[in-house]
Amino acid sequence: MGRPDAPPPRSAVFGRSMGPPLPVAVGGDGCYLIDARGRRYLDGSGGAAVSCLGHSDEKVRAAIHAQLDRLAFAHTGFFTSRPAEELAEKLVAAAPGDLGHAYFLSGGSEAVEAALKLARQYFLEIGEPARHRIIARRQSYHGNTLGALAAGGNAWPREKYAPLLTECSHVDPCFAYREQASGETAEDYGRRAADTLEAEILRLGPESVMAFIAEPVVGATAGAVPPVPGYFARIREICDRYGVLLILDEVMCGMGRTGTLFACEQDGIAPDIVTIAKGLGAGYAPIGAMLASRRIHSAIAEGSGAFQHGHTYHAHPLSAAAAHAVLSRLLDDRLLDAVPRLGTQLADALDARFADHPNVGDIRGRGLFRAVELVADRETRAPFDPARKLHARIKAAAMEEGLICYPAGGTVDGARGDHVLLAPPFIITEAQ
Numbered sequence: 001m002g003r004p005d006a007p008p009p010r011s012a013v014f015g016r017s018m019g020p021p022l023p024v025a026v027g028g029d030g031c032y033l034i035d036a037r038g039r040r041y042l043d044g045s046g047g048a049a050v051s052c053l054g055h056s057d058e059k060v061r062a063a064i065h066a067q068l069d070r071l072a073f074a075h076t077g078f079f080t081s082r083p084a085e086e087l088a089e090k091l092v093a094a095a096p097g098d099l100g101h102a103y104f105l106s107g108g109s110e111a112v113e114a115a116l117k118l119a120r121q122y123f124l125e126i127g128e129p130a131r132h133r134i135i136a137r138r139q140s141y142h143g144n145t146l147g148a149l150a151a152g153g154n155a156w157p158r159e160k161y162a163p164l165l166t167e168c169s170h171v172d173p174c175f176a177y178r179e180q181a182s183g184e185t186a187e188d189y190g191r192r193a194a195d196t197l198e199a200e201i202l203r204l205g206p207e208s209v210m211a212f213i214a215e216p217v218v219g220a221t222a223g224a225v226p227p228v229p230g231y232f233a234r235i236r237e238i239c240d241r242y243g244v245l246l247i248l249d250e251v252m253c254g255m256g257r258t259g260t261l262f263a264c265e266q267d268g269i270a271p272d273i274v275t276i277a278k279g280l281g282a283g284y285a286p287i288g289a290m291l292a293s294r295r296i297h298s299a300i301a302e303g304s305g306a307f308q309h310g311h312t313y314h315a316h317p318l319s320a321a322a323a324h325a326v327l328s329r330l331l332d333d334r335l336l337d338a339v340p341r342l343g344t345q346l347a348d349a350l351d352a353r354f355a356d357h358p359n360v361g362d363i364r365g366r367g368l369f370r371a372v373e374l375v376a377d378r379e380t381r382a383p384f385d386p387a388r389k390l391h392a393r394i395k396a397a398a399m400e401e402g403l404i405c406y407p408a409g410g411t412v413d414g415a416r417g418d419h420v421l422l423a424p425p426f427i428i429t430e431a432q
């Protein structure tokens, strides 16, 4: 018998990786995670931009306990619940534009699936059944379930499952470091990138296009890539011109991560549907949400009367109670107010340490959502050979030093390099 906390040499848990066993996480203390050997890790990325309140928030824990003592579960086919109602009200009150209704799920991929299905049903309800095509962007990630995976703009995660996936177009991302031409202004570049959407709508035939989906600040795939000014205003304009729904995927960049509750607020636009997850439950409970405009909701409410979707754990009371407490911490306790200042400190610190490093190509992001892109050659911006798996080595080395960061690999075609994503909890201190 080994130590009770140590994973057996071959764990019965079907993990992400089948490599060597991982340390066993047994505790959380503010911005730190603690493993079974008592090692403490500073959580510099909130896992993958999840733990925005750290790992031991008293108010969130108390809210979950109180809800558990009242009611754990009531099937949403029969009941709504107080925490789900309160959470929805608080979210839509803070949401931009016409977003007036929240639909709760268990995570980000489910939220994206629901958004795509809602878009399709909306067009059926309003008598435009030919609209079914989805346009997304290269260098994006929308989740691992089949619909969300099809929308993702990275070829390799889709390859093995290609026969199972819906056809989806991928237009240009807005990725200034990699795609803005020399001598081109940011505005001109943003317009050029956005206009690839218009070209694709026209190629497919506007009457067949249902939705465009994009992350306002691109997360895991490309590493905290913010849009250039004016890009999303142009995207909104193009979607409106052709009657295409705009779905913004804020699963990673939403919930205050970039300094405003919704990242798109900083681009001065509102989507028809937005998806959020990670920071919504902040790691205390699995929850995602899709917020839809009143216009979409009314079309269905006054049409067939039901969104043809649903999961057993949709709007789970414990998750909703956790998320309501998280949102209250961000808004009522004003934790969100610290994000722009902390984000600037983090950006300044990264610049001071790494801006002149020969293998740092770009340092970018918004709020507490930052990334460093690594290159073999700063002049040509040539990435390292992905076969070197630099990102995996950085992750291991950082953990060895007691730091959790979130590195990802570059692409085989050299379209981007390895990067390291940082997304610390909003309670992080300057010293940490």
Ligand code: PLP
Pocket (backbone or CB within 6 Å): 048, 107, 108, 109, 110, 112, 141, 142, 143, 144, 215, 219, 220, 249, 250, 251, 252, 253, 277, 278, 288
């Ligand atoms: N959308 C974006 C932008 C994401 O970053 C992710 C996860 O990283 C997802 C969707 C999928 O979310 P989940 O892993 O909760 O299913």
